[in-house]
Amino acid sequence: MKYYIIAGEASGDLHASNLMKSLKEKDQNAQFRFWGGDLMQSVGGHLVKHYKDLAFMGFLEVLLNIRTITNNLKFCKKDLLNFKPDALILVDYPGFNMRIAKFAKAHNIKVHYYISPQIWAWKENRIKSIKQFVDAMYVILPFEKDFYENKHQFKVHFVGHPLLDAIAHRKPIDENEFQQKHQLDNKPIIAILPGSRKQEIKKMLTVMLSVANDFKDYQFVIAGAPSQDFEFYKTFIKGTNIHFIANKTYDLLSVSTAALVTSGTATLETALFKVPEIVCYKGSWLSYQIGKRLVKLDFISLVNLILNKEAVTELIQETFNSKNLKKELHRILKTEKRAQIFETYFELEDKLGGVGASDKTAQLILDSF
Secondary structure, three states: OEEEEEEEOOHHHHHHHHHHHHHHOOOOOEEEEEEEHHHHHOOEEEEEEEEHOOOOHHHHHHOOOOHHHOOOOOOOOHHHHHHOOEEEEEEEEOOHHHHHHHHHHHHHHHHHHOOOOOOOOOOOOHHHHHHHOOOOOOOOHHHHHHHHHHHOOOOOOOOOOOHHHHHOOOOOOHHHHHHHHOOOOOOOOEEOOOOOOHHHHHHHHHHHHHHHHHOOOOOEEEOOOOOOHHHHOOOOOOOOOOEEEEOHHHHHHHOOOOOEOOHHHHHHHHOOOOOOOEEOOOOHHHHHHHHHHOOOOOOOHHHHHHHHOOOOEEEEEHHOOOHHHHHHHHHOOOOOHHHHHHHHHHHHHHHHHOHHHHHHHHHHHHHHO
C-alpha cells in the first residue's frame, strides 16, 4: 500500500520513523512519501520536505512566515493528490495537519492521526474538525482516551507511548568509552537540552549555562539538535566545564546525573532515562501572554501532566533565571528531592502503557482496510 506521512518536528520524525519500520514489517509492498526528517529518510521512501523548513514557533513567528506556510499547504495538497495514497498518516503538528486532514477527507483519502494534537491543553474546539475529518485517532497519553471518549464521544485507540519503544530498542553504551570518544572530563554529567529551534535555543541556553561556574565538580554537556550545526552553539560555550555533543541525546541522557530541559517531549524522554531534571521554558513576552490566557493546564511538562502532580520542578518565564536554576539544581543533586523524583519516574512508566506503540498502530492501520 501507499502511505503519505506528515511529521513537522524532530519528535514526529522519530515516532514516524518507528511506525514506518513497523508498517514495512507488516506490509511488504509499503511505499512511503513523507514530510519529516533524517530518521524517516533512513527507513526509505521519498522525503518531500524536511521538518527544519517547517517549524515556526510562537504566534509572532507564524504571522511573519504566513506566506511560506500557505505555499507549503498548497504544495502539499497538490502532492497528495498526485501520489494518491491508500492512507494519509498525520503525526501531531496540528496547525498544518488539520488543514490537510480536511482536504484529504474531501478527496476520499483515509485519514489516520498518530499522536493526537494537544487539544486537551488548548483549542479544544478542534474536536469538531477531528470528528469530521479524521477516520482514526491513535493516542499515546493515558488521559487522552478518557478525554476523547467520555468528554467528547469520539472513539480513539490508546496505543501506549512510542518513546518506550525508542528507548527499549536502543543499544546500551559504555560510559567510559562515551566520555573518551567525545573528549569529556571525568566528572558527573549535567545534560543541557535547550530545544531544537534557533529562537528557543537562544532564549534557553544562556540562562541554562549561567550556573556552570557554581557547579565546578560537574560538566555541563549541551545536546545539539539535528537541525542545528555547531557554529550556532559555539557562541554560547564559555567555560572549561561546558561541552557539546550533536545528535546523541539518548546516549547523553543514559550517562547523565541530572538535566536542564526545555519544556516539550524531551521532558518525558529525560524521565524515562531516570534522570532527575528541571523543566525550563521562556518564550517571547507576547507569545507567553497570549498562551497563558489560552492554555488550560496546571503544568507544562508531560511528566507532571501525566502524573497530575508536580513531580519535577518547572521554571517558567520570570521564574526561569540563574538564581532559581542554581537553587533547584542543588536540590536535585544533593537533597531528598532526588530520591523523590526517582520514585515518581517509576510511577510514570507504569501509566504509559508499556512498549509496542508502533506495532499496535501499524496493525490498526492495516486492519482498517
